[in-house]
Amino acid sequence: MVAAVMPFGVTAGVAGLDAGLGLDLTMALSVIVFAGASQLAALQLIDAGAASTLVVATALLINLRMVMYSAHLAPYFRHLPVRWRAPMAYLLTDQAYALTVTRVMSDEPLPANHWFYLGAALPLWVFWQLSTGFGYWAGTALPPSWELGFIVPLIFLALLVPAVNSRPSLIAAVVGGGGAVLGQGLPAGLGLTLGALAGIAAGVIAEGVLRRD
Amino acid sequence: MIDPLWGVIVVIGIGTFLWRGAFLVFGGRLRLPDLVRRGLNYVPPAVFAALVMPGLIRFAEDGTLDGPRLAAGAVAALVAWRTHGTLSTLAAGMVVLWTLRAVT
Numbered sequence: 001m002v003a004a005v006m007p008f009g010v011t012a013g014v015a016g017l018d019a020g021l022g023l024d025l026t027m028a029l030s031v032i033v034f035a036g037a038s039q040l041a042a043l044q045l046i047d048a049g050a051a052s053t054l055v056v057a058t059a060l061l062i063n064l065r066m067v068m069y070s071a072h073l074a075p076y077f078r079h080l081p082v083r084w085r086a087p088m089a090y091l092l093t094d095q096a097y098a099l100t101v102t103r104v105m106s107d108e109p110l111p112a113n114h115w116f117y118l119g120a121a122l123p124l125w126v127f128w129q130l131s132t133g134f135g136y137w138a139g140t141a142l143p144p145s146w147e148l149g150f151i152v153p154l155i156f157l158a159l160l161v162p163a164v165n166s167r168p169s170l171i172a173a174v175v176g177g178g179g180a181v182l183g184q185g186l187p188a189g190l191g192l193t194l195g196a197l198a199g200i201a202a203g204v205i206a207e208g209v210l211r212r213d
Numbered sequence: 214m215i216d217p218l219w220g221v222i223v224v225i226g227i228g229t230f231l232w233r234g235a236f237l238v239f240g241g242r243l244r245l246p247d248l249v250r251r252g253l254n255y256v257p258p259a260v261f262a263a264l265v266m267p268g269l270i271r272f273a274e275d276g277t278l279d280g281p282r283l284a285a286g287a288v289a290a291l292v293a294w295r296t297h298g299t300l301s302t303l304a305a306g307m308v309v310l311w312t313l314r315a316v317t
Contacts, residue, residue, distance in 0.1 A: 015309060064249075068250075071236040147313070153264065155303065157269075161302075173258040174262070177266035194232065
């Protein structure tokens, strides 16, 4: 699981370089935000010259799922002081949530769940930062003709395929992807965000229609 | 002068921390509206597709389609579907792209 984040971290580094950011801003993004999909989406939009508000809104839309993870885990860590819970929140990721949720929800109460959580989340954080730095370095070391930036759409493809697991999710993907392609002519990154929103709406509507049948 | 991107990064960071801490730190009792909850299920397919497709379907200045990118993406999609592996998907896409660039 920890090693599995490395391709994403490397991609975040490559994408930072591709979007014209310095090493300092690329690393700051990984350290301050520490959420891969939103980092890559933000970098794509920055590269397209999008307005700051659009970059922020899109990244926060992608990270909204963290609210659900937070709600799910909170009851099991309520007894801890804030000096524990605040760093735990900062380190919350898809992977840390997935690793921890099965353990905390097991029937018999297990001690030291917070240490288990840290044991999962901290190595993820370290590997994430190292792989971002490595990706940035690799991007500078390899000639542009290698088109290393192509790994950004490829990594989202690897995320997209398992996410399409039902008919509504397929419809959401087709509308989201199609909308983004059609919107390529729109000013600075707007097509990506509008396409994504249209895809989400299409998924919700399709779910309602299919359920009624 | 400080790069304005620092501001963008810090605001995303604060917002994301608010999401992560909503219940864990700030002890939120509010429930997400049902519509938002259902919409969240479709954030991954819709957003990831919106990030993928413009990278695969790309047009050159003269309006012609970048064939090697699309072909590489199609092969990578097939590999992702069959293997569910991240590294194999990346490798397949890059190798096909490089090969087609070399021969065309």
